[in-house]
Amino acid sequence: MSSSQSPKSNSNLNLWNKYANIWDFLLLQIFFHFLHQTSINLLKEYLKDNIKILDIGCATGNFLFKIQKINNNIELYGIDFSPRMIALAKNKFKNIKFYNLRAEEIDFPSDYFDIITIIETFHHLQNQNLVLEKIHRILKPEGMLLICEPDINNKLINLFINFLKKSHIEKESKFFNQQQIIELASSFQLKPIKTKKFLGNIFLLFQKIINLNF
Numbered sequence: 001m002s003s004s005q006s007p008k009s010n011s012n013l014n015l016w017n018k019y020a021n022i023w024d025f026l027l028l029q030i031f032f033h034f035l036h037q038t039s040i041n042l043l044k045e046y047l048k049d050n051i052k053i054l055d056i057g058c059a060t061g062n063f064l065f066k067i068q069k070i071n072n073n074i075e076l077y078g079i080d081f082s083p084r085m086i087a088l089a090k091n092k093f094k095n096i097k098f099y100n101l102r103a104e105e106i107d108f109p110s111d112y113f114d115i116i117t118i119i120e121t122f123h124h125l126q127n128q129n130l131v132l133e134k135i136h137r138i139l140k141p142e143g144m145l146l147i148c149e150p151d152i153n154n155k156l157i158n159l160f161i162n163f164l165k166k167s168h169i170e171k172e173s174k175f176f177n178q179q180q181i182i183e184l185a186s187s188f189q190l191k192p193i194k195t196k197k198f199l200g201n202i203f204l205l206f207q208k209i210i211n212l213n214f
Helices: 007-020 026-046 062-070 083-092 128-138 155-165 178-186
Strands: 052-056 075-080 097-100 113-119 139-150 190-198 201-208
Touching: 007 083, 026 062, 026 113, 026 139, 026 190, 026 201, 052 062, 062 075, 075 083, 083 097, 113 128, 128 139, 128 178, 128 190, 139 155, 139 178, 178 190, 178 201
Parallel strands: 052 075, 052 113, 075 097, 113 139
Antiparallel strands: 139 201, 190 201
């Protein structure tokens, strides 16, 4: 798979490539450790042998590596639109498949993945509807989708996001509250089955509904 960048996505690409160089610094990874652990706890009962997992916006691959340490018999895939992030991920983790492409460019076979995760990335997507449409196609029947996003109904988080929107990194981001994410995912036959709030984030676990008429 290859990635072609639009002018809009290029506006943030250089910035994310720069952030890749500091992504694994301890302070940042302490925050992501708790997000990753909460995500894994929600998914733990589904982490069975021989399943396939895709992490959208995988950065340098740390979340997938944590899943690999739990079960080494899971086939793991990660995508990120930053070439630098993917280069670092490939260098660190040899047994995980990484691809440099945008979520909107996903072209895996239909009914391919058992679990798909989007951790702190959904608001960065240029076209959430298109990505969810593609997720529905490549997710197996009764497969799981986990979305972790800032809880914008939290007043402190909302203030922080408004501050970040004035910076380059979140300038073009589109944030959704819990109900908006549920309604959007539900329109693509993804049913919410678990929710959790932690560290100013909302974790939403969805299951693909089997519907032959979709």
